[in-house]
Amino acid sequence: MRFGVVVFPGTWSDCDFHYVISEVLHQPVKYVWHRERQLDDLDCVILPGGFSYGDYLRAGAVAGRSPVVEALRDFVAKGGVVLGSCNGFQILCEAGLLPGALMRNECLQYRCQSTHLVVESVETPFTRGLRPGQVLAMPISHGEGKYHADAETLAGLKARNQIVFRYAEADGRVTKAANPNGSLENIAGVANPEGTVLGLMPHPERAAEAAMGGADGLLLFHSLLGSLVEDGSFLKR
C-alpha cells in the first residue's frame, strides 16, 4: 500500500507518521509537499499534526484551501483513503471534507495527555478490524480540539454512523471527566459517510510502538492494510 504524508509549512507530525509507516509497518511512504496536486500514485494520504501555515487564523483554515487539499477531493472521489490527525482533522473540517468544526479547548489551554477512545463505528477502513466498544489508548496534543457541530449535522452524523471515536474512561464509559477538551458528546473522531476520510484529534503515530507506551494506534493501520482486497481497492461497507 502506498502512503503519502502531506507536509505544510509548520507541520510537525510528518516525520513521525513517516517513521511509523516505513520503520514499523514497512510500507512504502513518501512526503507530499503542500503545493502538490498530483496524488494518483497514492492509496492513502495522511494529513499530520502541526501548525500549518502557523495557524495564526483558525487552525487549519489556510491549509484547508491549499492546492494539495483541493486535490484531495478528487483523490477521495476516486476511492482513495485519507487520515487526518490533530491539525489534519482541523484541516479536513475546514476544507468541508468532514462535517463540524474544531474550536479552542474548553479549558482555554493547550493539552498534552493520554486519552482513551471508545470505538463507535467499525465501518471505516481504519476501524474495520476493531470491534464496537473497543477501547484504545492514544495521546492528544492540541489547543483547538473541541469538536462542534450543529444539531442537524450531529443528527446526520449519528444517522450515518459517522462518529468513529469518543473520549472515554479506560473501561469505555463515556464521561465528562474523560473529555479532555469539551468536545460535543465526547466526539474525538468522525468520518465521511463513505468511511474513507477519517479525522481524529488524537495521535495514532505516537501510540505505535510498545517502547512509546503503547501500540493501539497501529490498530488503525492494521485495519487499513487488512481492508485492502486483492484488486488493491478497499472493502466498502
Added chain:
Amino acid sequence: MKGAEPKVTLDLARDSGLTADEYDRILARLGREPTFSELGLFSALWSEHCAYKHSRVFLSRLPTAGPRVLQGPGENAGALDIGDGWAVVFKIESHNHPSFIEPFQGAATGVGGILRDVFTMGARPIAILDSLRFGALDDPRTRHLVNGVVSGISWYGNCFGCPTVGGEIAFAPEYAGNPLVNVMCVGLVRADRLFRARAEGPGNPVFYVGNKTGRDGIHGATMASATFDGHAEERRPTVQVGDPFTEKLLLEACLEAMATGAVVGIQDMGAAGLACCTSEMPARCGTGMDVELSRVPQRETGMTPYEILLSESQERMLLVAARGREDEVRRVFAKWELDAVEIGRVTPGGDLVARLDGEVVARVPVEALTEAPKYTKPVAEPSELAGRRAFDPLTLPEPPDHGTALLRIVGSPTIASKEWAFRQYDHQVGINTLVLPGSDAAVLRVKGTRKALAVKTDGNGRHVFLDPRQGAAMAVAEAARNVSCSGGLPIGVTDCMNFGSPERPEILWQFAEAIEGIAAACRALDMPVVGGNVSFYNETNGQAILPTPVIGVVGLLEDASRRATQWFKAAGHRVALLGPDAVSLGGSEYLWTLHRRLAGRLAPLDLEAERRVQSAVRAAVAAGLATAAHDCSEGGVAVALAEACLTGRAPVGCEAALPAAARPDLTLFGEGPSRVVVSVEPARGREFEALMAESAIQWRWIGLTGGERLVLRVGARVVVDLALEQLESAWRNGFERHMA
C-alpha cells in the same frame, strides 16, 4: 560618514551602558571618536550579556575537555560524540529579564533563542527543558508571571514542534522581583555534519536569512546587563516578539541548506542581532565583513543603521555561503518562503564595515568589538552569612505530628505536582520520548541506534546561598544523579549562572565560589562543561535573587531498554536506600515550609562517594535489577519515598524503617547528597546485594512496597502513617490550587 546621526559624547556612551574607562578604551582603539552606529556596536558587544566581562576570568576554571567533546564553549552550543556517528548538541540560556517585563513573549523568545542555538550547529532539536524560579505563589503578581511564562513556553515550543520534556519550577520570595526563565535545548546531528559560526573565506557571500528586521528588542543585551528599578515595565519595548512558525520554517530551511553543502558558516542573530553576528563570525577566523544595511529585509520603514544593527528581531540568521553556490541557498529559502538576501562579503582585512546606501556608517576592527575588557573585581563573603550558617535547626521544636509535616512539604508549591504546567507542553512530538516528564530525568531514544539520552536540569538556590561552593557542586551532583537513576551515564554539562550584580563583591564572591564548586564536581564526575550562559544583574531595587546556577546534564544510555523510572511498580518489591546517612535540615525545604527560615549548614558532599553511588545505581539499572530508582533531594528521604509511591500510573504504598538520626524530623526531611531510593524484585535481592557489595558504597534495605499507605518508622517508632489518597491530594493540589 553619515551626518544625520547624533554626535557621540561621553554622556551618550554612558547612556548606552558603557563606563568612562570603556569609552576611553574605544577612543584609544579607534584613534578617533566613534560614530553613533559604532558606539551602538560597542555598547552591545561590550555589554555583560555578550562579553562576559565580569565572569570570564572565573569561567576559565571549568573543565571543558574530554574524549567526547566535539565542540566546547564559545560556539552557539556545545557538542559531544555519542557514538554510532551521532553527536548530541545542547545548551542552556536565560531569558530572565525579558520574562519579568513581559512573561509570555519573554519566555517564548527564550525558547526560540535556544532552539536556534542548537539548529545553527546543524542539529535537529529533540528536547526542551525549562528551569523556572518565581516568588511566593500567594502573591497574585507571581501567578500572573507563572501563567505568562508557562503559556509562552507552551505556545512557542508546541507550535515549533519540539517536545518539552523536563525542567523544574521552584518558588522562593527572593525571585519575586526577578523570576528566572532558563531554557535548555538538546539536539542531534551526524557527528561529521556539525556547523559552526565562522566567516571563513574572503570573497564568500554573506546572507541574511529568516524573519524581517523590526525595531523590537533594540538594546535587549544592554537591558539584560542592568538591574531593575521599580519601572521595569517601561522597558517593554526592549522585549522581542516571537514567531514560532517562522522559526520552524527557518529550522527546515537551514537544515536543508546545510545538506546542500553550500553553507560555510552560520550564526543565530540573538542578543545584539546583526551587530553580534557580523563581528563574532569574522573574529573567529581572522577575517572581516563588509555589509550593506539597506539590503537587510525590514518590516518597518525609516530604520536607522543603528537600529538595523542592534535590532533583536527573532528568527533570523547570518549565513556565509560558498562563493558560486549562492543559488542553492536562495532556492532552499525560497521553497520555505523565507528571505535570503546577500547583504555583503567576507573580507580579508579584519574590519567590520557597515554601509547604508554605499556610505560607510561603521568601520571597526572586529577584534576591538569581540575583545571587550575583562574585569577582576573584588570579591567578599557576605558578612551575615557566617551567622546564618551557624544556626542549628535542631534548636527549633519538633513538629507535633510528622505525618502532617510531610503533607505540608509534599504540598508545598516547589515539591507538589507540576502537571498543571507540563500538560500544556507537547512532550511527545518526534516520538523519541521514552520517559515523559515526571521522573528523575527524561529519556529520549536515538532512532536508528540502540541508544538513548537522559536529560535533566537542577539547581537549588537555597543551598547555593548558604554555601555557594558546595551548593553548586551539589547541583551538578544532583543533576548527574538524576540522569544516573534513569540509567544514563552523565557525559556533559551546560550551566546557566543566575546571579545578582557582579559589581557587588558579595555577589561576585557567590559566583566565584559557585564556579569552583561546579568545576570540582564536574572533574570528579568526569563531565566537561561544553557551553552555558551567565546572567548577572538579577536584582530589583537592590534585592538580589538567591544565587542560582542551573545545571543541565546530558547522559547516555547504551541500551535504551535498560532504563529506570522513579515510581514503584508493584507491591512486594524490596526498597533500598543507597548512599551516606549524613543529612542536614540546613537550607532544607522542611526548614522553609514549616519555619520560613533559610539558615544552617549543608550536609557534607563527598564527591568520591557520589561517583560510586551513581555508578552503583547505573549498574543496577543496566542489570535490570532496579524496578525504580529515585534521587533523594528536596524534602529528604520521606519526600523521595512519597514521590515513588505517588507518581506512577497507579499509586503503590510502602512501609520503611529509616536509620535513626538525632531526631525523627532530621531522619525524614534532612537533605544530603549522594542518596538514592531503589526498589528491587525480591527474587533478585541476592543479586542486588552482591552488586552493592562490589560497588563498595554505603547502603541498606529499608522496607517493602505494597498496601495503600506510606508507613515510616524511625527506630521502633512509627512516625508517619498516611493514606496514599491523602498524600496524593496534597501533592496534586499544592501547586495547582494556586493557579486555578
